[in-house]
Amino acid sequence: MTRATPGRAPASRRHRAFAAALVGVLVLWNNVVVPRVPDSSYVLVNGAATGVLLAAARWTGLSWSDLGLSRRRLAAGLGWGGVAFAVVALALAVAVAVPLLRPLLTDARAADLAAGDVAAEVLVRIPLGTVLWEEVAFRGVLLAALLRVLPTGRAVGVTAAVFGIWHIRPTLSGIAANDLVDAAWTRTLAVLGVCVFTAVAGALLSWLRLRSGSLLAPALLHLATNTLGTVAAVAAHRLG
Template structure:
């Protein structure tokens, strides 16, 4: 969301600062441990395995979608009509450091850990914590979804105008909320935040790369 309201040069340092502050709040104020936050060093290897495997599956799905004419249009995004240098900046710096790190620390690390503490005495407390965090993750993407109907011809042709914009926002919120639950599952299954970080990076950066290929 910060990329919609901040100058481009401030995006990465701002989000890294936010991520650090969230971790400080979780540890110092709420008493969360490294393991609670998915940052236990001994579980990084597990996170790499699960995140790498999930990313490979995602790449296969992307390539199938790119090869099928019916779904190929989903990769036609005017935001990817940029130079090779700009593509490298977006996929290697902006996405992992400016977007993914902060969002994963917030929505798969800090918030679920803090919600779990408050849902300790509720039935299915961990599931509730993940659901609330995923819902917030979905609403976090309202602004990024705002212009999808204007930059993607599939959305623009299918539902033009205000209706298309509303549909794009709704799809963005629901889709990212569901993705948030999938990323939470990866984090819980692996025990490490590394798994959803890898998957999230792959989702965004590979999507950007394939959209760039389609544009060129």
């Protein structure tokens, strides 16, 4: 039986059911649903999913503070997230500037992107279709839902594991686009490795969320990694 967190009422059956359903939906969403969504509708569909998820979270009793969306914590979120953003920006700038490190950034999917395509990615698709949706879903709603029914460490662990599984399909797409491996067993190992890495990254993002009390902190780190990573990949290709 789940023990109640001090100062919080014991988890109800509805709370447990919501957390379990959410895990199932998120495991399937990026691996089963998104591949069937037209690319032109990616931002719209994920944006709508974000709204539905927030409404469901509020219906089950999660507060804006529980979700990391309290205005009182915005300053803390901006502080922690701003430092994380700067660290990622510096690391990517060094990688682009050092020829030996540039191959680490190359991605065939970024090789032929025109300036307009890059702008669309970093200003619209990534911030609204990826970062907003994933941060609300994982470090916002899922983490908050799990914290009602599990101790903090286990809640973070489950959130991180689901975030790793979330990346199975994108990893397979990246491997295929870059023609990295041929054999099924090496492809499986590569996917497993990336999923473990993203699970660890998910745990770090959850820690930022809990430490700052704001969803803004992990969102800024996630935004820096994805948007500046895209710009760095394009620059690495251009510079050879």
